[in-house]
Amino acid sequence: MFKFAFRGFAFKKRIFVCSLSILAIVFLDIAIVVLAIHYRRNSNFLIMGNTIVVASSESKNKKSANYVCDGSDDQVEIQAAVDALSREGGKVIFLEGKYNIDKGKDYSGFKSAILIPHIDNGAHITIEGVGGSTIFVLRTDTYAFAAAGTGYYEPEASSRLVFRNLTFDASEKNKGGGIFLKFSSYSSVDNNWFFNLSDGVTFLKSYKNNISNNVFEGVSQSILLTESHDCLVSGNSDAGFENSGRPDFPISSMKIIGGFETIVTSNSIEHIYDKNESSVGIWILDSADTIITSNSLEECDTGIKIAGKYPFESYYLTTTLVSNNSLRDNPVNLVVSNTCQAMITDNVFTGFTRSEGIKIMSKSEKINIVSNTFNNYSAKTALIDDGSNKDINYEPSN
Numbered sequence: 001m002f003k004f005a006f007r008g009f010a011f012k013k014r015i016f017v018c019s020l021s022i023l024a025i026v027f028l029d030i031a032i033v034v035l036a037i038h039y040r041r042n043s044n045f046l047i048m049g050n051t052i053v054v055a056s057s058e059s060k061n062k063k064s065a066n067y068v069c070d071g072s073d074d075q076v077e078i079q080a081a082v083d084a085l086s087r088e089g090g091k092v093i094f095l096e097g098k099y100n101i102d103k104g105k106d107y108s109g110f111k112s113a114i115l116i117p118h119i120d121n122g123a124h125i126t127i128e129g130v131g132g133s134t135i136f137v138l139r140t141d142t143y144a145f146a147a148a149g150t151g152y153y154e155p156e157a158s159s160r161l162v163f164r165n166l167t168f169d170a171s172e173k174n175k176g177g178g179i180f181l182k183f184s185s186y187s188s189v190d191n192n193w194f195f196n197l198s199d200g201v202t203f204l205k206s207y208k209n210n211i212s213n214n215v216f217e218g219v220s221q222s223i224l225l226t227e228s229h230d231c232l233v234s235g236n237s238d239a240g241f242e243n244s245g246r247p248d249f250p251i252s253s254m255k256i257i258g259g260f261e262t263i264v265t266s267n268s269i270e271h272i273y274d275k276n277e278s279s280v281g282i283w284i285l286d287s288a289d290t291i292i293t294s295n296s297l298e299e300c301d302t303g304i305k306i307a308g309k310y311p312f313e314s315y316y317l318t319t320t321l322v323s324n325n326s327l328r329d330n331p332v333n334l335v336v337s338n339t340c341q342a343m344i345t346d347n348v349f350t351g352f353t354r355s356e357g358i359k360i361m362s363k364s365e366k367i368n369i370v371s372n373t374f375n376n377y378s379a380k381t382a383l384i385d386d387g388s389n390k391d392i393n394y395e396p397s398n
Contacts, residue, residue: 050090054081056097065095074099075113082114089123094166096133101176104142110180112146118158126162132193135167138176143199144168149183152207157185167193181206188212194219203228211236216253223254225262233264240271252283253300260288264295272300277331280305289319296326303330307337322347331355337362344368349382350375357382360389370395
């Protein structure tokens with residue numbers, strides 16, 4: 001009898017333990033859901049939000065799209081798709097075909113057809129195409145996409161934006177722009193194509209952004225960073241722009257104005273020129289702590305130009321490093337003007353008749369030029385000093 005009673009008690013105990021286990025699992029599931037909701041609302045890390053698909057009037061699989069453009073004023077449907085993103089961020093995917101951009105809106109300091117909403121919780125927004133077959137045709141003088149925060153850093157910055165696998169083209173040569181970002185941080189513009197535009201990619205007052213592996217052709221100003229810092233410009237290719245129609249407007253492939261701690265590396269630039277020979281491949285203006293390394297520049301009016309202000313202010317003590325670049329067949333390969341504290345080393349300069357290697361001018365100071373290779377230059381044309389400079393250290397390797 002006691003044996004059976006004990007067995008009954010043991011059986012009831014097992015049921016009780018199982019019940020507690022089930023309750024524990026239920027409470028754990030509830031806790032996970034509550035934590036998930038909390039982090040979805042408050043986390044500064046990537047949260048996978050919704051994905052929205054947009055089709056052009058030419059896309060084959062329109063049924064899979066949330067929004068379908070009709071080929072006219074496509075910026076209207078695109079803006080609606082972008083606005084449909086939740087505060088958790090997400091992705092807008094553009095299927096193949098042409099998206100015709102016919103109108104832009106004027107905002108504070110810029111004009112854009114589509115404005116990316118400012119999300120201040122650090123969520124990511126990705127604008128992505130399917131490569132060369134996703135084409136935004138600029139039929140008016142406006143940027144295709146823009147975003148604008150209210151300050152350099154989160155949460156004021158319009159941050160963590162990604163533009164990838166998109167093509168931008170103008171219906172008329174040198175009209176409109178691709179992407180404009182103001183007060184943006186931790187954003188990326190990578191693996192896109194830009195053709196026949198006035199402006200390719202512009203960052204204004206932005207921080208820690210990446211512009212990499214893009215292709216530019218026939219763009220007046222491919223990349224412009226103004227008052228931006230801690231940015232990386234790498235692996236881009238610029239096939240050039242002939243500015244014979246507007247000789248009064250000097251152009252450049254990549255231009256850094258009033259920034260600091262920017263790295264420009266492993267870019268390929270060629271055919272940047274105009275009738276007045278005023279165009280520049282890489283132009284660093286009034287900037288500090290800039291690194292220009294491992295780039296290739298060919299047949300530009302000026303390959304690289306570094307220019308500061310005089311008298312030197314603390315912000316404009318450029319401390320620029322120019323190293324391991326290949327500069328070939330540029331009428332002037334490198335200009336240093338109004339610049340203090342620059343190191344020019346391990347570059348290869350290849351010239352032609354009457355071309356100039358390095359030109360130092362306009363009261364530059366503390367310029368070290370060491371271990372560079374000069375091909376097809378005489379001693380007079382390898383380094384040209386206008387006589388206004390001081391503390392110039394020149395040690396050629398050949």
